Amino acid sequence: VTGKHVRLERLAQDHFPDLWENMGSHQDLWTWWPDGPYETREEHDKMLSEFMEFLKDDLTVWTIILVSGPKQGKGVGLALGLSEHRDSHRIGELGLFFGPDLQATRAGTEVPYLVTDLLFKGNHRRVGWKTNSLNKQSTNAAKRYGFVHEGTFRQDQINKGRSRDTAFFCVLDSEWPLCKAAFEKWLEDENFDEQQRQKRNLQEIRESLK
Template identity: 30%
Template sequence: MTAKLPSPVVLTGRHIRLEPLERRHLTDLWTAVGPDPEVWRWTMASVPGSEEEFGAILDTRIAETASGESVYFAAVDLADGRAVGVTGYHDYSARDESVEIGGTWYARSAWRTAVNTEAKLLLLRHAFEDLGMGRVFWKTDARNERSRAAVLRLGAQYEGTLRRHRLRPDGSWRDSCYFSMLADEWPAAESRLAERLARG
């Protein structure tokens, strides 16, 4: 059976809501993130120096969602209703039943909280159970140890590293580490993620 392609939807958990990224999220996200070099360190975007530059980054992601190239979500903290980060689906194929989760960044205030864990739980559940994907994958900068460790904690498997894969904004070349999770691995991963969220 062929999988369904991702489309903008609202996914709600106990701590956060993932909703289609829109311009109305700009102020919350800029306030949360600002020109924090650590937030942008491992992304493929340069550090925005102003809210206007940040808005241009958001506009690109919103346009990619509108064109069907990607589907970006704002992660909204249910405690105060403010957006604290962005994540999304990319490089998807219904025929191959495959989708990437990526383009993710969060405000430092959301680091080491339930935000990323629940966002991944929501995205994985939607990908496997609603869209019928057989494989979900991630790619990270090989030097980004925090991100690599976070993906492995989800229950993903390391697949390999593409050398000299992408040009970074600073002109250096990035090696990309690939990780994946398959549909038959999802039930066990879901249980572990649910337990982690329950522990707080």
């Protein structure tokens, strides 16, 4: 899957060196992840290898590869598309793990657009997003992308020895056309000035299209 700023490739071992350099070695990124951080590349690669072994037909993991800029062709993050076991209900879920090169960038915004669109093209009725309720970067991103907060499961998990409340968000198939159109408008070159600053934010564009 190739967009204007990123290409999504199925996670493979030849991606591991880039992912360690551009994601895994940044220990501050692992605060909200169930595992990590990793002290060595060997530990990181072992985790990715085990991750690949457990991949099922209902879970796809892509390496996010930049298609332009100084790190063109490099893997800089992971995207996950999950189809829940309740296949007859057609429920999907989106997961993201961004290295610094994707954070607060046009490329980083293109990733959820591409993955969510893939999930809806796969005949899902809803696509979910769940995160630690304390992870404000993630909860704010979900709202920015157009996912609706549906509630919080208290004491839902224990993550690294700490109780986790899980915030749930989703977008429905009936809501996706508006969200998709807003993503596409926001990603247009015309929405950015010469310094690559956005002229209108994603929420403003989405509201204007209603």
